[in-house]
Amino acid sequence: MTTPEHPAQHTDIRLATAADVPAVRAVTDAAYHHYIERIGRVPSPMEADHEADVAAGFVYVTGDPVVGLLVLVPRPYEGRLLLESIAVHPDAAGQGVGRRLLTFADDHARALGLIEIRLYTNALMWENQKIYPRYGYEFVERRVDGPYDRIHYRKRLQDR
Template sequence: MNIQIRPAQPTDAEKAVPLIMDAIGEIANWLTGATEDEMVAERLRELFMRTDNRHSYLNTYIAEMSDHMVGIIVLYPGEDSSMLDCNLTNWLIGKGVPTPEIDAESLPGELYIDTVGIAPNFRGKGIGTQLFTFAEDLAKQQGYTKLSLNVETQKDSAIRLYKRLGYEIVSPWTIIGEPFHHMVKLIQ
């Protein structure tokens, strides 16, 4: 399967946002301050096209096959997460959302994998693994020795996959009051 991975562009918002929404589920409501799917999608498209938040196109890479978007990965330096989340909080306040508490998801010194989404018709074909390999290569290029992610504690199959890819559970984590595992892969 010939997959190309490239940096996202603002014009990718329309196709990338459904993959993000599918990957993060209800967290999308929390990140946008919206509850109805169309408003969540509209606000995520707006965030995607901005340059100052975790789901910006600047932090997103697109997996394509024959010019069709088949997957996305959103990742950013852990040391940038506070600034990105502060910008998100200010944006939400500007939307009239009561001041939300944005939970930190990463630590300095880590390249943090925030979101991985694969188009439904392309799941199980190794695209996710290719995106994780891309993230590892990017981490090396940028001088990181750690890649990290968070996974819900009850998602046993995802935890097994991440362990198979070399990630280890290093600490408990809480996001939106829910328990997660913080997993890290050391990069050599």
């Protein structure tokens, strides 16, 4: 079904259901596990309450079986969408899954009438610091949030 929240060009990306929770957990764990040793702790997406995020309507998945996902938290009172997590299973790396998910996030934010997307990444996940600027994200700040040293980014959206 095509709705403003689910534009036709993203028919391969859908809202996750309760049945997807094990796959959401598995893809997230596979995507983030290799960072544990580097950052010295479990990355926060691996500790997320996936069941609650799915129930709240924040999780979008792609693939059958699921190979990628986004956790998108609308913050309309701030005029922005928080891209809380993006994960692509390592077996699907290099196939454009991440690019499609990031494009979906842009279109989803626009459909909700939001003007900005915010995200953050661990300062030791340096690969991400190379990726996000290529997709229009700009550095906002580096900030310690609890036990995590994070780089915060934003992308200001304009109508296409």
